[in-house]
Amino acid sequence: MFTTHYLKKIHAWFFPHTCLLCQNPGNNNLDLCLGCLKELPILPQTCPRCAKTLSTIPGLICGNCLQSPPPYEKAFSLFSYEKPITKLIMELKFHERLVNANLLGQLMAHAIQNDWYQNQPLPELIIPVPLHPKRLQERGYNQAIELARPISKILKIPLNSAACRRSKHTLAQARLPAKSRAQNIKNAFTIHQDFSGRHVAVIDDVTTTGHSITEFTKTLKSAGNPKIDVWVCARAVHSK
Ligand SMILES: [Zn+2]
Ligand SMILES: [Zn+2]
Numbered sequence: 680m681f682t683t684h685y686l687k688k689i690h691a692w693f694f695p696h697t698c699l700l701c702q703n704p705g706n707n708n709l710d711l712c713l714g715c716l717k718e719l720p721i722l723p724q725t726c727p728r729c730a731k732t733l734s735t736i737p738g739l740i741c742g743n744c745l746q747s748p749p750p751y752e753k754a755f756s757l758f759s760y761e762k763p764i765t766k767l768i769m770e771l772k773f774h775e776r777l778v779n780a781n782l783l784g785q786l787m788a789h790a791i792q793n794d795w796y797q798n799q800p801l802p803e804l805i806i807p808v809p810l811h812p813k814r815l816q817e818r819g820y821n822q823a824i825e826l827a828r829p830i831s832k833i834l835k836i837p838l839n840s841a842a843c844r845r846s847k848h849t850l851a852q853a854r855l856p857a858k859s860r861a862q863n864i865k866n867a868f869t870i871h872q873d874f875s876g877r878h879v880a881v882i883d884d885v886t887t888t889g890h891s892i893t894e895f896t897k898t899l900k901s902a903g904n905p906k907i908d909v910w911v912c913a914r915a916v917h918s919k
Contacts, residue, residue, distance in 0.1 A: 699782055700763050710782045719786075720759040722914060730754035730914060731889060750896040751881070754909035755795045757787050760885055764913045768884055772822050780822060783912050784829030791834060791910065802880035802908050805831050805838045808895050809868065811845040826912055827882045836880070842872035843899065852891055860890040867891075868898040875903030880910050887915040 696705025698712035706713040726732045726741035729749055734741065758764045767783060770776035791801070807823035815821055824840050831838040847867040852860050881899065886892050896907050 699767065699776075699779060709785060710778060711786075715763070718763075720761045720764060722756050722759045722916070725756070727753050729889070730756045730909070730911065733916070749893060750900045751892075751907040751909045754892075754911065755790070756886070756911040756914035757783075757790050758913040760887075760913040760915040768822075768913060771825070772818070772884070775819070777820070777825055780825035781829050784826045785833065787826070787910060787912060788830045788833040791830065795910075800878070801834065801836060802878045802906075803836065804874075804877055804879045805836050805910075806843060806879050806881050806899070807838070807840050808881060808883040808891060809840070809843050809845040811848045811867075813848050822884050823882055826884055830882070830910075839872075839879075842870060842874075843895075844869050844871070853887065857888050860888050861894075864890050864894045866894075866898075868895050870899055870902040873903040874899065874905035877903070877905040878908070879905050880908045882910045884911070885913050885915070886911050 696708060696710050697703070698705050698715050699710045700715040701712060703712040703714070705711055706716065709716070722730075724734050724737065726734050726744055727738055728740050728744040728751075731754075732741035732743065760768075764783075767776075767779045771779040771783075805827050807821060807827045810818070810821045810823075821840070824838070827838050827840075830836070845867055846869045849863050849867050852863065855863055879899070881892065881896055883892060892909055892911070896909065899905065899907060
């Protein structure tokens with residue numbers, strides 16, 4: 680008689696990937712089925728510089744970026760921060776569902792490779808936005824690093840998570856009103872390496888107002904003026 684354990688093993692042998700959203704067999708070596716893949720909230724075309732403002736003309740830089748350019752060269756976000764991406768990211772951050780980071784990272788790597796850069800050179804280094812050691816200790820991992828791992832592996836771009844630190848233990852940005860966020864995150868990061876002449880990709884899981892990314896890239900920029908691109912898994916499109 681087959682035990683459930685044994686049946687599960689046989690199932691895993693034939694269907695090594697299971698959709699994380701509906702438990703059907705995964706498609707194309709992903710933990711995601713084709714039906715759920717098609718439903719994902721891919722972010723429409725945005726300003727190539729900040730990925731904040733939606734744009735109808737390819738390559739058109741938004742008024743905000745023209746007026747005060749961000750510290751980074753270009754920014755990409757794969758998803759709009761809505762269902763079921765919210766679920767996958769919340770589970771990743773608060774319930775140790777690291778498999779979610781693997782899936783989301785794989786999807787980002789696919790977009791980076793096939794869409795975001797076309798024939799332009801990829802960054803040569805991936806830098807995840809650091810967590811403060813206290814929060815890292817509470818959570819046990821940095822979700823931005825977990826997202827970066829599969830991307831680094833697939834694209835063969837080294838990951839550097841040691842050179843940058845979050846030295847100020849800030850309140851969670853999500854709990855603060857938009858206007859207090861810039862102040863809360865100010866001077867929160869320190870960089871311990873010179874990045875002169877480098878082209879780096881900064882990676883984070885979610886951005887809402889973008890204050891953390893701006894502050895982090897501003898600090899990183901001061902460490903040798905590297906060329907910085909920003910890769911974000913999901914962006915909340917309704918807030919400014
Ligand atoms: Zn599914
Ligand atoms: Zn812009």
